Amino acid sequence: xAKKNAFYAQSGGVTAVINASACGLIETAxxxxxxxxxxxxxxxxxxxxxxxxxxxxxxDTAKAIAALRYTPSGAFGSCRFKxxxxxxxxxxxxxxxxVFKAHNIGYFFYNGGGxxxxxxxxxxxxxxxxxxxIQAVHVPKTVDNDLPIxxxxxxxxxxxxxxxxxxxxxxxxxxxxxxxxxxxxxLEVMGRHAGWIAAAGALASSADAEQPIVILFPEVxxxxxxxxxxxxxxxxxxxYCTVVVSEGxxxxxxxxxxxxxxxxxxxxxxxxxxxxxxxNIIREGLGLKYHWGVADYLQRAAxxxxxxxxxxxxxxxxxxxxxxxxKGHNSVMPTIERVSNKPYKWKVGxxxxxxxxxxxxxxxxxxxxxxGFGITDKCREYLAxxxxxxxxxxxxxxxxxxxxxxxxxxxxxxxxxxx
Amino acid sequence: xAKKNAFYAQSGGVTAVINASACGLIETAxxxxxxxxxxxxxxxxxxxxxxxxxxxxxxDTAKAIAALRYTPSGAFGSCRFKxxxxxxxxxxxxxxxxVFKAHNIGYFFYNGGGxxxxxxxxxxxxxxxxxxxIQAVHVPKTVDNDLPIxxxxxxxxxxxxxxxxxxxxxxxxxxxxxxxxxxxxxLEVMGRHAGWIAAAGALASSADAEQPIVILFPEVxxxxxxxxxxxxxxxxxxxYCTVVVSEGxxxxxxxxxxxxxxxxxxxxxxxxxxxxxxxNIIREGLGLKYHWGVADYLQRAAxxxxxxxxxxxxxxxxxxxxxxxxKGHNSVMPTIERVSNKPYKWKVGxxxxxxxxxxxxxxxxxxxxxxGFGITDKCREYLAxxxxxxxxxxxxxxxxxxxxxxxxxxxxxxxxxxx
Numbered sequence: 001x002a003k004k005n006a007f008y009a010q011s012g013g014v015t016a017v018i019n020a021s022a023c024g025l026i027e028t029a030x031x032x033x034x035x036x037x038x039x040x041x042x043x044x045x046x047x048x049x050x051x052x053x054x055x056x057x058x059x060d061t062a063k064a065i066a067a068l069r070y071t072p073s074g075a076f077g078s079c080r081f082k083x084x085x086x087x088x089x090x091x092x093x094x095x096x097x098x099v100f101k102a103h104n105i106g107y108f109f110y111n112g113g114g115x116x117x118x119x120x121x122x123x124x125x126x127x128x129x130x131x132x133x134i135q136a137v138h139v140p141k142t143v144d145n146d147l148p149i150x151x152x153x154x155x156x157x158x159x160x161x162x163x164x165x166x167x168x169x170x171x172x173x174x175x176x177x178x179x180x181x182x183x184x185x186x187l188e189v190m191g192r193h194a195g196w197i198a199a200a201g202a203l204a205s206s207a208d209a210e211q212p213i214v215i216l217f218p219e220v221x222x223x224x225x226x227x228x229x230x231x232x233x234x235x236x237x238x239x240y241c242t243v244v245v246s247e248g249x250x251x252x253x254x255x256x257x258x259x260x261x262x263x264x265x266x267x268x269x270x271x272x273x274x275x276x277x278x279x280n281i282i283r284e285g286l287g288l289k290y291h292w293g294v295a296d297y298l299q300r301a302a303x304x305x306x307x308x309x310x311x312x313x314x315x316x317x318x319x320x321x322x323x324x325x326x327k328g329h330n331s332v333m334p335t336i337e338r339v340s341n342k343p344y345k346w347k348v349g350x351x352x353x354x355x356x357x358x359x360x361x362x363x364x365x366x367x368x369x370x371x372g373f374g375i376t377d378k379c380r381e382y383l384a385x386x387x388x389x390x391x392x393x394x395x396x397x398x399x400x401x402x403x404x405x406x407x408x409x410x411x412x413x414x415x416x417x418x419x
Numbered sequence: 420x421a422k423k424n425a426f427y428a429q430s431g432g433v434t435a436v437i438n439a440s441a442c443g444l445i446e447t448a449x450x451x452x453x454x455x456x457x458x459x460x461x462x463x464x465x466x467x468x469x470x471x472x473x474x475x476x477x478x479d480t481a482k483a484i485a486a487l488r489y490t491p492s493g494a495f496g497s498c499r500f501k502x503x504x505x506x507x508x509x510x511x512x513x514x515x516x517x518v519f520k521a522h523n524i525g526y527f528f529y530n531g532g533g534x535x536x537x538x539x540x541x542x543x544x545x546x547x548x549x550x551x552x553i554q555a556v557h558v559p560k561t562v563d564n565d566l567p568i569x570x571x572x573x574x575x576x577x578x579x580x581x582x583x584x585x586x587x588x589x590x591x592x593x594x595x596x597x598x599x600x601x602x603x604x605x606l607e608v609m610g611r612h613a614g615w616i617a618a619a620g621a622l623a624s625s626a627d628a629e630q631p632i633v634i635l636f637p638e639v640x641x642x643x644x645x646x647x648x649x650x651x652x653x654x655x656x657x658x659y660c661t662v663v664v665s666e667g668x669x670x671x672x673x674x675x676x677x678x679x680x681x682x683x684x685x686x687x688x689x690x691x692x693x694x695x696x697x698x699n700i701i702r703e704g705l706g707l708k709y710h711w712g713v714a715d716y717l718q719r720a721a722x723x724x725x726x727x728x729x730x731x732x733x734x735x736x737x738x739x740x741x742x743x744x745x746k747g748h749n750s751v752m753p754t755i756e757r758v759s760n761k762p763y764k765w766k767v768g769x770x771x772x773x774x775x776x777x778x779x780x781x782x783x784x785x786x787x788x789x790x791g792f793g794i795t796d797k798c799r800e801y802l803a804x805x806x807x808x809x810x811x812x813x814x815x816x817x818x819x820x821x822x823x824x825x826x827x828x829x830x831x832x833x834x835x836x837x838x
Contacts, residue, residue: 014595016588044598072588074595081599161817169435169491169720172821176433176493179463180500185716209823273695275713294694296712297604301588305723307817387817398580398726398806402591404628 003035004106006325008057009042009049010074010141011081011112011119015155016162016303017314018141019075021111023068024318025139026057030065035326040103040410045079046110046119050092050419052099052412059408067403069315070393072303075405081419083119086126093126095417101132102413107325108134111318113142113153117333118357124331137321138333138353141314143300145196148359149351150335152386154317155300157310160200161387162302163189163244166295168204171211171242174291178240184231184282185242186292188275190299192248194363195219197299201244202375203383212241213374216278218248219363220372222257228285230373235288245278304400308389309344320348344385422454423525425744426468427476428461429493429560430500430531430538434574435581435722436733437560438494440530442487443737444558445476449484454745459522459829464498465529465538469511469838471518471831478827486822488734489812491722494824500838502538505545512545514836520551521832526744527553530737532561532572536752537776543750556740557752557772560733562719564615567778568770569754571805573736574719576729579619580806581721582608582663585714587623590630590661593710597659603650603701604661605711607694609718611667613782614638616718620663621794622802631660632793635697637667638782639791641676647704649792654707664697723819727808728763739767763804 006029010018022041029036041055042048048055055076057065068075083092100108108127110120117138124136140147145156167187174185191197195217205211212234216222234241249257258274275292282290313336320334331353339345367379375383393400425448429437441460448455460474461467467474474495476484487494502511519527527546529539536557543555559566564575586606593604610616614636624630631653635641653660668676677693694711701709732755739753750772758764786798794802812819 010595014592047598071591073591077598078595079599080596164818165723166717166721168818168821169722170716172490172492173433173716173720176429176497177499179466179496180498182716187717203818273711273713276692291715292692292713293715293717294692294711294713295717296710297589297592297601298585298606298712298714298717301592302585303588304584384816389817390811390814392809392811395809397803398808399583399587399622402587 003037005037005104006039006107006109007042007049007100007105008039008109009045009111010076010078011045011110011116012078013143013300014074014078015141015143015300016072016158016306017154017311018111019068019071019073020311020314021139021141021154021318022075023065024315025109025322026065028319028322032322032326036107036322037104040105041076043407044077045081046083047079047081047419049096049099050417052414052417054103054410055407056410060405064403064405069311070303071402072301076407082115083122086122092419093122094130096123097127097130097132099414100134103410106134108136109139109321110136111139111141113144114147114358114360117353121331121353121357135325135330137325137329138356139317139321140333140335143197144191144194146194146360148356148361151338151346152336154310154314156196157307157313157386158302159190159197159299160383161307162299162305163197163200163295164203164387165305167201167213167242167244168211170293171204171213174240174242181289182291183235183240183288184290186275186279186290187242187244188247188273188294189244191218191246193218193360195246196363198244198246199363199367199375199379200383200387203380203387212238214241214243215374216243216245216249217368217372218246218250219368222249222251224281224285228281230371231282232286243278245274247274249274303393306391307387308391309386311391313346316348324350341381341385344388422456424456424523425458425526425528426461426519426524427458427528428464428467428530429495429497430464430529430535431497432562432719433493433497434560434562434719435491435577435725436573436730437530438487438490438492439730439733440558440560440573440737441494442484443734444528444741445484447738447741451741451745455526455741456523459524460495462826463496464500465502466498466500466838468515468518469836471833471836473522473829474826475829479824483822483824488730489722490821491720495826501534502541505541511838512541513549515542516546516549516551518833519553522829525553527555528558528740529555530558530560532563533566533777533779536772540750540772540776554744554749556744556748557775558736558740559752559754562616563610563613565613565779567775567780570757570765571755573729573733575615576726576732576805577721578609578616578718579802580726581718581724582616582619582714583622583806584724586620586632586661586663587630589712590623590632593659593661600708601710602654602659602707603709605694605698605709606661606663607666607692607713608663610637610665612637612779614665615782617663617665618782618786618794618798619802619806622799622806631657633660633662634793635662635664635668636787636791637665637669638787641668641670643700643704647700649790650701651705662697664693666693668693722812725810726806727810728805730810732765735767743769760800760804763807
């Protein structure tokens with residue numbers, strides 16, 4: 001077999017460690033120059049492949065590629081672009097194969113969540129049919145931690161660490177202020193469908209250092225009376241509390257709590273977060289002084305406080321993807337297999353893509369405490385190792401030295417393609 | 420002179436490093452046991468003194484006190500409680516002296532901002548008149564960076580670092596998403612009266628790595644058209660931008676931009692932040708997709724990303740306060756004097772309290788760029804050293820090992836006092 005090039009693209013919401021996967025993948029590919037030619041990255045994800053906007057990663061130095069390990073965000077650009085089904089838009093898939101053929105690409109590495117796994121699977125299937133076989137390997141990534149089979153998803157551990165640390169720090173803050181001022185701090189976190197990230201807030205409290213923390217999960221229908229009773233109980237006991245609320249919390253009517261139909265002075269509707277809504281409920285129900293914060297992008301971009309477990313695993317996934325491809329595997333995804341909790345040990349596993357694509361892993365019911373406002377020991381056992389260890393980026397003059405790659409374009413060989 | 424005890428209290432909004440000042444103060448006092456008896460801390464600030472709710476810091480081990488250096492928030496509790504003027508409520512001041520007398524307290528250390536400096540001054544003045552002299556030394560603290568004479572205020576550098584790092588990380592994130600999704604990220608930061616904290620967001624961009632960042636200062640009247648034009652310009656050039664907005668930004672009518680009179684579906688008024696307001700202005704004016712975050716307490720509690728300059732200075736201020744007192748100084752505050760920028764050097768100075776109390780230092784006009792949306796080189800020169808260096812807390816199982824002190828109460832000797 002003639003030496004083939006590889007294609008790599010980042011998909012969906014970026015994370016603090018998706019570039020660590022890119023780093024593992026590119027560094028490993030560079031160690032196998034006898035078998036893999038160049039690694040071409042899609043500029044802005046799969047759109048780069050469709051529009052033949054490829055980046056020649058060989059133009060960036062080993063030092064720059066190594067710096068990806070500690071640089072958050074997607075170095076080649078990501079995209080929110082879901083490929084349609086094969087039936088609906090076969091042209092798009094055919095175009096992908098056409099581009100891969102034109103650039104002698106034999107390996108397709110797609111770094112993303114469930115939707116991307118599906119795309120990855122289809123590319124592999126179609127390429128065979130079209131007589132230009134491509135080995136497609138999916139590299140797992142999602143802060144939502146919702147991919148099946150793998151024990152956890154790269155990207156999640158670092159968000160979880162950020163939320164756990166921030167919740168701890170904010171709780172210390174409100175504890176200091178509670179006597180005469182703020183008694184409740186409300187922190188809004190990501191996770192529209194699953195409460196994994198919100199659950200991480202509960203790690204700030206432990207058996208030997210209890211903190212008054214209330215978690216609002218998207219899995220638990222919001223019950224105002226029960227919620228206020230819980231906050232009241234904690235404030236009476238501790239003098240203060242912190243509420244970690246998932247953006248996806250819904251009320252009994254199935255509406256997001258955040259969508260309260262807010263209007264400004266001119267009658268324009270106002271898109272708010274859920275944190276101010278929850279804060280208002282506390283003010284109206286209990287008359288307590290509050291502060292609220294919305295972490296938003298900060299939580300998933302916070303490479304400065306990334307989890308070492310997460311960085312190591314993200315790198316390992318990128319590395320394993322190349323190794324799988326070199327061993328001839330196709331339509332697979334490397335996974336993280338938990339070996340033991342104490343000490344935390346894990347190894348790389350492999351999952352067939354047809355078992356991964358479009359399957360969403362929800363938080364197990366027995367991870368949520370009976371009252372709906374906290375996590376169980378089982379959940380804590382699962383989460384704790386994922387935030388373990390620090391992996392600080394290098395700093396200069398007080399700022400992390402994140403890298404911007406050159407991202408040199410590969411000359412185009414084909415005509416334009418409208419997407 | 421018989422050996423006197425010392426009183427220490429924390430005042431106002433807490434910071435990531437106010438406990439480092441407490442640490443410097445208590446450790447230094449412990450080194451001078453021949454001259455200073457015990458350090459009593461006010462539980463919840465000055466309220467602890469008024470209600471004779473004192474904490475015996477000698478009950479906590481050297482190890483616990485050392486851990487204050489890396490523990491955010493106020494370990495003894497702070498308060499938002501402004502002493503009235505001497506004329507209005509002489510009883511309160513007299514009560515303070517009474518409590519100090521009862522517990523043989525000869526040193527009054529007050530750790531706070533401008534209001535606290537005023538209280539500190541008055542205590543010193545009144546105590547002399549009442550024939551029970553107290554040496555009063557103010558320990559500077561405020562994330563607002565608004566105390567006069569001192570080059571900067573402990574607490575500010577760490578917030579500035581948090582905002583600079585977070586702005587950098589969020590800008591990397593939005594850069595990755597901009598092609599198909601979010602083009603503008605809006606980050607709300609503290610600083611109701613002065614734009615020091617917002618200015619720190621501009622440190623994320625530098626000459627050799629320019630980032631598209633717009634700063635909205637409270638010092639600059641919000642001009643919607645100019646603002647939208649600037650965002651539009653940056654998004655056209657870079658594809659994306661980040662807006663760092665101070666909570667104190669006002670429109671031409673003198674109203675806070677955050678106070679837009681929002682109402683929920685039931686007509687209840689809704690307290691919002693300024694970030695969603697600015698995000699809405701961008702959506703309506705330019706039709707761009709946005710995300711927004713509100714750092715709130717996270718920014719001032721973020722000891723995990725504290726500035727080493729700031730931690731060192733906070734510790735030095737606490738230490739100097741004791742040294743000043745031991746040298747017989749009264750009604751003074753230790754200050755930070757900048758010696759040079761490159762390399763950054765500073766030393767401890769001293770300011771008389773009557774020059775500090777109730778004087779607010781605003782951001783110099785020549786620190787804000789001509790267009791009102793950025794900082795000047797002069798401002799950058801000033802800010803850059805303040806975020807220099809990292810000073811990580813120790814971690815266990817993925818979480819910072821912040822300390823909770825025992826905070827053992829000193830037995831009361833006096834009757835109750837209503838405040």
